[in-house]
Amino acid sequence: MAIITLTTDFGTSDGYVGAMKGVIMRLAGSHPAPAIIDLAHDIPPGDIPHAAWVVATSTTEFPHGSIHVVVVDPGVGGARREVIVRARGRWYVGPDNGVFAYLAERSGEAYAIENDRFRAEHVSRTFHGRDVFARTAAAIASGEDPAAAGPRVELAGRLPWGPRERAVGRIVHIDRFGNLITDLPEAEAGAAVTVAGLTLPIAGTYEQVEPGEVLAYIGSAGTVEIGVRDGRADRRLALPPGGEVFPAPAAPAERLGPYR
Amino acid sequence: MAIITLTTDFGTSDGYVGAMKGVIMRLAGSHPAPAIIDLAHDIPPGDIPHAAWVVATSTTEFPHGSIHVVVVDPGVGGARREVIVRARGRWYVGPDNGVFAYLAERSGEAYAIENDRFRAEHVSRTFHGRDVFARTAAAIASGEDPAAAGPRVELAGRLPWGPRERAVGRIVHIDRFGNLITDLPEAEAGAAVTVAGLTLPIAGTYEQVEPGEVLAYIGSAGTVEIGVRDGRADRRLALPPGGEVFPAPAAPAERLGPYR
Amino acid sequence: MAIITLTTDFGTSDGYVGAMKGVIMRLAGSHPAPAIIDLAHDIPPGDIPHAAWVVATSTTEFPHGSIHVVVVDPGVGGARREVIVRARGRWYVGPDNGVFAYLAERSGEAYAIENDRFRAEHVSRTFHGRDVFARTAAAIASGEDPAAAGPRVELAGRLPWGPRERAVGRIVHIDRFGNLITDLPEAEAGAAVTVAGLTLPIAGTYEQVEPGEVLAYIGSAGTVEIGVRDGRADRRLALPPGGEVFPAPAAPAERLGPYR
Numbered sequence: 001m002a003i004i005t006l007t008t009d010f011g012t013s014d015g016y017v018g019a020m021k022g023v024i025m026r027l028a029g030s031h032p033a034p035a036i037i038d039l040a041h042d043i044p045p046g047d048i049p050h051a052a053w054v055v056a057t058s059t060t061e062f063p064h065g066s067i068h069v070v071v072v073d074p075g076v077g078g079a080r081r082e083v084i085v086r087a088r089g090r091w092y093v094g095p096d097n098g099v100f101a102y103l104a105e106r107s108g109e110a111y112a113i114e115n116d117r118f119r120a121e122h123v124s125r126t127f128h129g130r131d132v133f134a135r136t137a138a139a140i141a142s143g144e145d146p147a148a149a150g151p152r153v154e155l156a157g158r159l160p161w162g163p164r165e166r167a168v169g170r171i172v173h174i175d176r177f178g179n180l181i182t183d184l185p186e187a188e189a190g191a192a193v194t195v196a197g198l199t200l201p202i203a204g205t206y207e208q209v210e211p212g213e214v215l216a217y218i219g220s221a222g223t224v225e226i227g228v229r230d231g232r233a234d235r236r237l238a239l240p241p242g243g244e245v246f247p248a249p250a251a252p253a254e255r256l257g258p259y260r
Numbered sequence: 261m262a263i264i265t266l267t268t269d270f271g272t273s274d275g276y277v278g279a280m281k282g283v284i285m286r287l288a289g290s291h292p293a294p295a296i297i298d299l300a301h302d303i304p305p306g307d308i309p310h311a312a313w314v315v316a317t318s319t320t321e322f323p324h325g326s327i328h329v330v331v332v333d334p335g336v337g338g339a340r341r342e343v344i345v346r347a348r349g350r351w352y353v354g355p356d357n358g359v360f361a362y363l364a365e366r367s368g369e370a371y372a373i374e375n376d377r378f379r380a381e382h383v384s385r386t387f388h389g390r391d392v393f394a395r396t397a398a399a400i401a402s403g404e405d406p407a408a409a410g411p412r413v414e415l416a417g418r419l420p421w422g423p424r425e426r427a428v429g430r431i432v433h434i435d436r437f438g439n440l441i442t443d444l445p446e447a448e449a450g451a452a453v454t455v456a457g458l459t460l461p462i463a464g465t466y467e468q469v470e471p472g473e474v475l476a477y478i479g480s481a482g483t484v485e486i487g488v489r490d491g492r493a494d495r496r497l498a499l500p501p502g503g504e505v506f507p508a509p510a511a512p513a514e515r516l517g518p519y520r
Numbered sequence: 521m522a523i524i525t526l527t528t529d530f531g532t533s534d535g536y537v538g539a540m541k542g543v544i545m546r547l548a549g550s551h552p553a554p555a556i557i558d559l560a561h562d563i564p565p566g567d568i569p570h571a572a573w574v575v576a577t578s579t580t581e582f583p584h585g586s587i588h589v590v591v592v593d594p595g596v597g598g599a600r601r602e603v604i605v606r607a608r609g610r611w612y613v614g615p616d617n618g619v620f621a622y623l624a625e626r627s628g629e630a631y632a633i634e635n636d637r638f639r640a641e642h643v644s645r646t647f648h649g650r651d652v653f654a655r656t657a658a659a660i661a662s663g664e665d666p667a668a669a670g671p672r673v674e675l676a677g678r679l680p681w682g683p684r685e686r687a688v689g690r691i692v693h694i695d696r697f698g699n700l701i702t703d704l705p706e707a708e709a710g711a712a713v714t715v716a717g718l719t720l721p722i723a724g725t726y727e728q729v730e731p732g733e734v735l736a737y738i739g740s741a742g743t744v745e746i747g748v749r750d751g752r753a754d755r756r757l758a759l760p761p762g763g764e765v766f767p768a769p770a771a772p773a774e775r776l777g778p779y780r
Contacts, residue, residue: 001553003545005538011302011436012272012532013310015318018265018299019480022321025263025295029323033261033295035545035553039538042531045437050533058535061542061650063549074490077465125465127480130321176531177565205597205645220539220647230594271562271696272532273570275578278525278559279740282581285523285555289583293521293555305697334750337725385725387740390581 002034002141003066007055008129009043010071016127017041020069020134027138034141039068046074048098049159049241053173053181056102057221060088069137070094071129081156082115082132084146091146093136095128098157102172102183105163114150161242169193169224169245178232182245184224192216192248193224196239199248200226262294262401263326267315268389269303270331276387277301280329280394287398294401299328306334308358309419309501313433313441316362317481320348329397330354331389341416342375342392344406351406353396355388358417362432362443365423374410421502429453429484429505438492442505444484452476452508453484456499459508460486522554522661523586527575528649529563530591536647537561540589540654547658554661559588566594568618569679569761573693573701576622577741580608589657590614591649601676602635602652604666611666613656615648618677622692622703625683634670681762689713689744689765698752702765704744712736712768713744716759719768720746 004024010016021036028034039058043051051072059068073080073095085092085100087110092100096112104110118136140146161170169184184193192201193216200216202224209215211230214237219225224245226233264284270276281296288294299318303311311332319328333340333355345352345360347370352360356372364370378396400406421430429444444453452461453476460476462484469475471490474497479485484505486493524544530536541556548554559578563571571592579588593600593615605612605620607630612620616632624630638656660666681690689704704713712721713736720736722744729735731750734757739745744765746753 001549003549005541007538012298012300013302013304013314014433014435015300015314016435016480018267018297018314018318019321021265021297021299022318022323022326025297025326026321026323029261029263035556036295036297037538037541037545037556038298038532038558039541040532040534042533044533054533054535054538058538058542061539061546063542063546066542066545078467124480125477126485130480173534175534175536176529207598217645220536220644220650222644225646269696272558272560273562273564273574274693274695275560275574276695276740278527278557278574278578279581281525281557281559282578282583282586285557285586286581286583289521289523296555296557298558338727384740385737386745390740 001032002028003037003062004034004137004141005037005039005059005062005066005068006041007039007043007051007069008041008071009045009047009051010041010129012041016129019130023130023134024138024141027135028141043072046072048072050173051099052102052159055092055099056106059090059092062090064089067091067093067137067140069133070099071133072099073097073128076128077125081153082128083153083155084113084115084136084149085155086111086146091140093133096155096157098159100155101157101159104155112153112155113146114153116150118144118149167247171239171241171243171245174234174241178228178234179219180226180233180237180239181219181221182224182226184245184247186218186222186224188247189218189224190247190249193245194248195226195245196237196243261292262288263297263322264294264397264401265297265299265319265322265326265328266301267299267303267311267329268301268331269305269307269311270301270389272301276389279390283390283394284398284401287395288401303332306332308332310433311359312362312419315352315359316366319350319352322350324349327351327353327397327400329393330359331393332359333357333388336388337385341413342388343413343415344373344375344396344409345415346371346406351400353393356415356417358419360415361417361419364415372413372415373406374413376410378404378409427507431499431501431503431505434494434501438488438494439479440486440493440497440499441479441481442484442486444505444507446478446482446484448507449478449484450507450509453505454508455486455505456497456503521552522548523557523582524554524657524661525557525559525579525582525586525588526561527559527563527571527588528561528591529565529567529571530561530649532561536649539650543650543654544658544661547655548661563592566592568592570693571619572622572679575612575619576626579610579612582610584609587611587613587657587660589653590619591653592619593617593648596648597645601673602648603673603675604633604635604656604669605675606631606666611660613653616675616677618679620675621677621679624675632673632675633666634673636670638664638669687767691759691761691763691765694754694761698748698754699739700746700753700757700759701739701741702744702746704765704767706738706742706744708767709738709744710767710769713765714768715746715765716757716763
């Protein structure tokens with residue numbers, strides 16, 4: 001059974017996600033029917049870096065051969081290319097606007113194919129999720145060869161910040177809990193990190209600090225995260241995505257007490 | 261494999277959607293198990309026209325024979341009838357309160373059956389999604405004959421605005437991105453439209469106007485939409501659902517610049 | 521086909537739910553593939569009583585043998601135990617922090633097993649949903665014996681309010697529509713209830729009161745609920761979860777008119 005996941009900024013109050021699912025079930029429903037799996041539909045509208053991080057850190061849990069559709073596409077109808085990406089034994093389908101940037105950065109062997117073939121005869125100007133990307137996923141699930149979709153190309157989509165340099169991390173994602181997630185891997189972090197003038201030792205658990213205190217720890221993506229015990233780091237530190245974090249020698253924590 | 265989609269205003273923080281899915285899997289799980297597909301659960305509470313548009317524009321992408329349950333039912337327990345609707349080769353299950361109005365308007369051959377048979381022995385007063393509609397969908401997925409549910413009836417549910425007259429469109433949906441979606445079809449729109457005193461040429465892509473500018477274009481439902489490039493039309497124009505839009509001769513755009 | 525439902529406070533904008541689904545499809549995808557069913561992902565962050573009510577009132581609609589994963593886990597990485605619970609012929613997987621409290625209270629024969637076996641070799645400190653609970657569900661779906669996960673234990677997780685005493689109910693859940701749901705069963709409610717100094721007769725339908733008026737009625741869980749016709753009871757009465765409600769002799773309603 002083919003697996004198709006959907007990641008979009010379409011939300012859950014309109015019919016856009018439903019239309020994509022309908023296309024997939026109509027075109028691939030009998031091969032046998034794929035499992036359509038919602039990954040995340042409340043990506044903030046147009047937030048390409050947010051989508052890129054979600055895709056890179058969750059899809060690689062799926063089995064090889066799974067198909068991952070990403071539709072965060074503020075430039076729909078414009079010049080950005082449509083691509084199929086092969087990375088870590090899985091297929092990705094979406095616009096070449098940066099949504100695959102972290103995935104490519106974290107997967108040495110990724111390559112992209114321009115997606116010219118698997119589209120509706122009449123493609124609307126504003127909904128390529130339905131008219132191009134869902135159809136492409138259905139075609140791959142039905143046994144069509146993605147390599148036949150078009151020529152190999154270099155991914156052109158970039159994030160607002162470039163690839164990471166050694167010994168510096170960036171805040172790449174702020175999650176629902178207000179945690180600031182960086183791309184600084186555990187191996188480079190050492191015993192502490194510096195962010196926004198604060199030096200924070202890498203804690204083992206939230207319970208090592210008092211409620212309301214800021215802490216750094218290794219998150220579930222294997223990178224440094226900044227959090228607040230029983231609170232929200234995004235409200236305490238107000239650091240935007242792209243902000244930098246540096247490894248630091250272990251030091252007595254300059255603690256931010258609660259309610260400051 | 262039967263396909264059952266769910267469209268509700270139950271949100272994703274309570275157990276109501278889960279209870280409906282449980283009923284379907286319990287009653288139809290072995291026939292073989294249907295694919296239960298979430299269509300949209302964050303329909304604004306009680307917003308019947310919103311649900312009606314979502315259902316009409318997304319469910320027809322699904323294959324023939326698919327079953328679509330719609331539970332936006334502010335009058336639950338009151339006088340409105342419960343129906344099964346047949347339209348475009350698909351089955352629809354829900355209250356007769358207007359949620360099927362666009363579907364019937366856009367599908368010449370639609371007909372309705374009063375749904376008297378496929379319900380729990382004890383029906384709660386507030387949750388017919390679980391006790392009537394989910395059970396009806398499970399019954400149809402299990403091979404029961406919908407025609408045996410009750411007599412044929414005329415749909416009584418109406419929207420706040422009547423059926424569309426020729427050469428006038430109404431704003432029928434405001435989507436997550438703030439676009440104002442009308443029911444004026446491309447064929448009647450001509451080269452421009454007038455809305456709220458503005459005359460807007462029908463643009464080909466968002467990129468034909470400057471960021472922050474209002475534009476009209478043909479949306480994914482094949483009808484005129486009003487949007488703002490990199491912005492929200494609902495905040496700029498403040499036109500409620502039901503507001504009218506008229507075809508206009510092409511004219512130099514009376515542009516609304518950004519930040520006005 | 522195994523059924524696995526997911527209830528979390530992870531929301532629908534991050535990759536956490538997707539990662540759990542990926543683990544389940546990777547580990548259990550070929551046995552044959554389980555049906556993964558979203559129950560609710562917008563449980564308010566860390567709100568254990570909210571999750572406990574959702575789980576208790578919706579999962580028992582599913583067929584026997586279904587597997588229900590609950591990840592509302594503010595103490596992740598700390599001292600709370602991880603458990604598998606057997607109740608009403610179904611399996612539950614999650615932290616022992618109270619999320620199974622209503623389920624156990626409403627199911628005489630529930631028992632718990634400490635979950636020591638079905639986990640990743642390397643378990644992250646902050647994401648046991650992926651590294652412990654999803655893997656446990658996949659193991660059970662693949663035919664592993666839950667009884668082999670560890671010793672039987674007593675559930676330690678408690679809610680802020682204790683078990684209910686006879687002839688008193690508590691507000692245990694506030695739903696998306698603003699209804700105040702209590703745990704006072706229909707059989708104990710009698711003809712009216714007293715809450716916050718108001719005596720409210722148990723109404724049959726919303727239509728028995730005027731728009732904007734407060735009413736009590738028997739909700740879909742078989743317990744008393746407090747609502748406002750065409751309005752929100754949570755905004756009118758401002759009663760927090762845990763607030764008490766008492767059976768009362770039937771009395772002329774002390775009505776709260778609209779707009780007061």
